Amino acid sequence: MFVRFIESVAFARIVALGLIVFALFVRIADPIPVQLVRNLTFDAYQRILPRVPEELPVAIIDIDDASIAEIGQWPWPRTRFAEMIDKLTEFGAVAIAFDVIFAEPDRLSPQAIALDNSALPQQVSQALSRLPDNDDVLAASFERARVIVGQTSIRSAFHRSIPNEQIPDVPHAMMGPSPVGFILELPDLVQNLPVLEDAASGRGMFSIRPDPDGVYRNLPMVMNAQGHLRLALAPEMLRVATGGAPFVLRSNEAGVDGVVLARQFIQTAADGTVRPYLTRSLQERFIPASDVLNGKLRPDQVAGKLLFFGTSAVGLGDYRATPFGVAVPGVELHAQLLENLLTGSLLQRPNYAISAELAVTLLLCLLFVVVTPIMNAGFLAVSSVAMLTAFGWGSFLLFQNEKILLDASFPIVSALATIIFMSTTNYMREEKRRRDIRSAFGHYVSEDLVNALSDNPDGLQLGGETRELTLLFSDVRGFTPIAESFRDNPAGLTRLMNTFLNLQSNAILNEKGTIDKFMGDAVMAFWNAPLSHEDHARAACRAALLMRDGVEALNIKRQKEAKAAGAEFLEIRFGIGIATGSCMVGNMGSDTRFDYTAMGDPVNLASRLEGQSSTYGKTVIVAAETERLVREKFALLEVDFVRLKGKQQAEHIFALLGDAKLLREAMFAKIRQTNADMLEAYRSRDWARAKEMLESLKPLVADFDTRLNTHLMNYHTRIEDFERAPPPKDWDGVHDATTK
Structure with a gap:
C-alpha cells in the first residue's frame, strides 16, 4: 500500500505543495540570488526600452x-x-x-x-x-x-x-513615526x-x-x-x-511612504530610495x-x-x-x-508588488500541480509556454506603459520548476499505468475508453463500485416503416443509421459520457464512471439536447433531399430517458465474457422514461432526481406524477425543453407557472380549474411549441374521464402507466 501511495499522483502533489511552500518562504526571505535574478530582469527591461528624454533640463x-x-x-x-x-x-x-x-x-x-x-x-x-x-x-x-x-x-x-x-x-x-531604522x-x-x-x-x-x-x-x-x-x-x-x-517626509510602521517635495508626492520604497528610469549615457x-x-x-x-x-x-x-x-x-x-x-518618470515598485508576485507564484504553481498530471504533454507544453510568456509580457507591458516593476522571473522560474517536477513524476508512472490499464480493460471496452483511462486512471476501480450515475437511454420510435422504405437499398439504411448513431455518440462523448452499449437503434450511456464527473446530470442533459438538435437538423436535411429526389420522407423520431441515482458500475458478466456496465434501479427508470417519451409527445423525459440537480440551468416542465409499469413507487417526471437561455424567457416562465397551477388543480380534483388552466395553456403552447399539445390532450382526456367516473377517495394524483 505504501509503495502504491509513493507512486501516486497524490504523493507527487503533496511533495510539490511542500516545494511550493518552501519557494514562497525563499521569496519572502529574498536572498541575494533571488534579488540578483529579479534585478537582472528589470535591467533587461531598461536595456530593451531605455528612457528617451524629449529634452534635457x-x-x-x-x-x-x-x-x-x-x-x-x-x-x-x-x-x-x-x-x-x-x-x-x-x-x-x-x-x-x-x-x-x-x-x-x-x-x-x-x-x-x-x-x-x-x-x-x-x-x-x-x-x-x-x-x-x-x-x-x-x-x-x-x-x-x-x-x-x-x-x-x-x-x-x-x-x-x-x-x-x-x-x-x-x-x-515629519508625518508619521520616525523612519530611523529604515x-x-x-x-x-x-x-x-x-x-x-x-x-x-x-x-x-x-x-x-x-x-x-x-x-x-x-x-x-x-x-x-x-x-x-x-x-x-x-x-x-x-x-x-x-x-x-x-520637504515633508511621510512614513508609517512599515517604513518610509514617500516625500512631499516641490508640491508633489514622490512615492519611495520603505528605505526611502527610488528607482530612476535611466537613459543610456548621453x-x-x-x-x-x-x-x-x-x-x-x-x-x-x-x-x-x-x-x-x-x-x-x-x-x-x-x-x-x-x-x-x-x-x-x-x-x-x-x-x-x-x-x-x-x-515624473521614476520606476515604481508598488507596496503590493511582493504580495502580487507571491500570489501569482502560488496560483501558477498550484495550477500546474493540478493540471500537469491530467493534461496531454504536448498541450501542456504549448499552454504553459503561452501562459508564462503572457505573464512575462504582461510584466514588460506594465513597465512600458505604467513604469511599474512587477517581477516575472520568480513566478516563471517557480512555475517551470513545478512543471518539471510534476512531469518527471508523471513520466515515472506513465508506462506502468498504461500497461496496467490496457491489460485490465482492453478485453471489454472500446479503444477510445482505454485511451481516456490511460490519460486519467485515478477514478478507476476494477471489480465494481457503487457510484451516483446519470443514465441516458435513447431509442428510435417507429423504426420499422423507415426500414421498410429502404428495403431496396439496405446500404442506404446502414448509412442512415450510422449517421444517426454518430450524432448520438458524438453528443455523448462531447459531454464526457461513457457509451455502455448499442442495442440495434438504441443507445445506453452513463456519466460519472469510470472517470469522475462532478457535473454528470447537467452533462447528460446537455448531451440530450445536442442529440435532439442534431436529429432535427438531420431530418431537415433528409426532407430537402427527399423532396429534390421526389422520394418519400419518413421523419426519424426518437425518445430519450434520463435518470440519476446510485448504481453498481464495474465488471459484469462471466469469467470468459464480461462488460463494463452499470446496474441498478436508475438504469431501469431511465429505460422506462425513454419508453414514455412518445406518450407525452416530448423527446426528452427526465426523472425527479435529475431535475433537482439541473433545474437552475435547464428549462424543464413537469408532465406527470406517474407509476411506471413494473414499478411500485410513483415518480414525478419532467420534459427537458431547452437550456438556460430558454429558462430565462418570459414565455417559458408563464407556461411553467400555468402548468404548475393546472397540475395542482388536477391533483386536488378541481376539474373545472384544471380545465380552465388547460385552456389558458393552449394559446401559449401554440406560440411556444405545438408539440406540447400532446401533454394538454392527455390531461384533457383524463379530466373528462374523471368527470364521468371520479377516482377513488384515496387517489393521490398518480397516473398508472399502461405501457413500457
Whole structure:
C-alpha cells in the first residue's frame, strides 16, 4: 500500500505543495540570488526600452580629462569655480549643485601660498596676505546664485564627527513615526567649509550605495546623516530651485511612504530610495568645464537649466556601474534622478508588488500541480509556454506603459520548476499505468475508453463500485416503416443509421459520457464512471439536447433531399430517458465474457422514461432526481406524477425543453407557472380549474411549441374521464402507466 501511495499522483502533489511552500518562504526571505535574478530582469527591461528624454533640463559641468589638461592640475583654485558660477548664473542657470566637496581650505589661496613659501620677499608675502581668500571668493559667488553644496559620509576611525550644533539643518517636516531604522544611516557627516555651507542655498548628500552585485539601481531620496535628515543631492536641488520650501517626509510602521517635495508626492520604497528610469549615457548632457572658462560656452546651453558640477576624469575614479552593463560618472546618476523627478518618470515598485508576485507564484504553481498530471504533454507544453510568456509580457507591458516593476522571473522560474517536477513524476508512472490499464480493460471496452483511462486512471476501480450515475437511454420510435422504405437499398439504411448513431455518440462523448452499449437503434450511456464527473446530470442533459438538435437538423436535411429526389420522407423520431441515482458500475458478466456496465434501479427508470417519451409527445423525459440537480440551468416542465409499469413507487417526471437561455424567457416562465397551477388543480380534483388552466395553456403552447399539445390532450382526456367516473377517495394524483 505504501509503495502504491509513493507512486501516486497524490504523493507527487503533496511533495510539490511542500516545494511550493518552501519557494514562497525563499521569496519572502529574498536572498541575494533571488534579488540578483529579479534585478537582472528589470535591467533587461531598461536595456530593451531605455528612457528617451524629449529634452534635457539638466546639464553637467564636467571636470573631464581635457579640462584638467587645459586648466591645470586638480584640484583647481576655488576662484576658478567662483568664476564659472558667476558665468553660469549670468547665462541663466536656475541652480547649481556640486557633486564635489570642499571640506578643506583651498591650499591655493593667496594666504596659504604666503605661509607655505617662507622664501618669498616680505613685500610679496604681505601683498598676498591682503588678497581675498579663495574660499571667501567662492562663498561670495555662492551668495550670488542658487548653489547646493554636496555632502557625504566617511567611515574612518581617524575622522572626527562634526559637533551637532555645527551641522545646519535642511528645513523639513515629519508625518508619521520616525523612519530611523529604515532609511540609509550615515554615522559621520562630511560637509564643506562653514563659510561655504553658510553661503549655500541648500545642502544635499551625494552618497549612494550599490546593490549586492555592485550595480547602482536604487538611489536614496532621503537619509539620516549623523542624526540629521538630509535629502539627496538631486531632490535637494529640486527643492531649492522651486522656492526652498521645506520637504515633508511621510512614513508609517512599515517604513518610509514617500516625500512631499516641490508640491508633489514622490512615492519611495520603505528605505526611502527610488528607482530612476535611466537613459543610456548621453554626451549631450555633459559640458566641459574648460568651455565655461575659455569662452566656448553658449548661453543657450545652460539657460533655464539645472546644473551639476561633477567629474568624468578617469583619474578621479568617480564611476558607477549601471543596469546597462557599463559604468558612468557618478554625477550622471544624480542628473538622471533629477530628470526623473522633473518628468515624473521614476520606476515604481508598488507596496503590493511582493504580495502580487507571491500570489501569482502560488496560483501558477498550484495550477500546474493540478493540471500537469491530467493534461496531454504536448498541450501542456504549448499552454504553459503561452501562459508564462503572457505573464512575462504582461510584466514588460506594465513597465512600458505604467513604469511599474512587477517581477516575472520568480513566478516563471517557480512555475517551470513545478512543471518539471510534476512531469518527471508523471513520466515515472506513465508506462506502468498504461500497461496496467490496457491489460485490465482492453478485453471489454472500446479503444477510445482505454485511451481516456490511460490519460486519467485515478477514478478507476476494477471489480465494481457503487457510484451516483446519470443514465441516458435513447431509442428510435417507429423504426420499422423507415426500414421498410429502404428495403431496396439496405446500404442506404446502414448509412442512415450510422449517421444517426454518430450524432448520438458524438453528443455523448462531447459531454464526457461513457457509451455502455448499442442495442440495434438504441443507445445506453452513463456519466460519472469510470472517470469522475462532478457535473454528470447537467452533462447528460446537455448531451440530450445536442442529440435532439442534431436529429432535427438531420431530418431537415433528409426532407430537402427527399423532396429534390421526389422520394418519400419518413421523419426519424426518437425518445430519450434520463435518470440519476446510485448504481453498481464495474465488471459484469462471466469469467470468459464480461462488460463494463452499470446496474441498478436508475438504469431501469431511465429505460422506462425513454419508453414514455412518445406518450407525452416530448423527446426528452427526465426523472425527479435529475431535475433537482439541473433545474437552475435547464428549462424543464413537469408532465406527470406517474407509476411506471413494473414499478411500485410513483415518480414525478419532467420534459427537458431547452437550456438556460430558454429558462430565462418570459414565455417559458408563464407556461411553467400555468402548468404548475393546472397540475395542482388536477391533483386536488378541481376539474373545472384544471380545465380552465388547460385552456389558458393552449394559446401559449401554440406560440411556444405545438408539440406540447400532446401533454394538454392527455390531461384533457383524463379530466373528462374523471368527470364521468371520479377516482377513488384515496387517489393521490398518480397516473398508472399502461405501457413500457
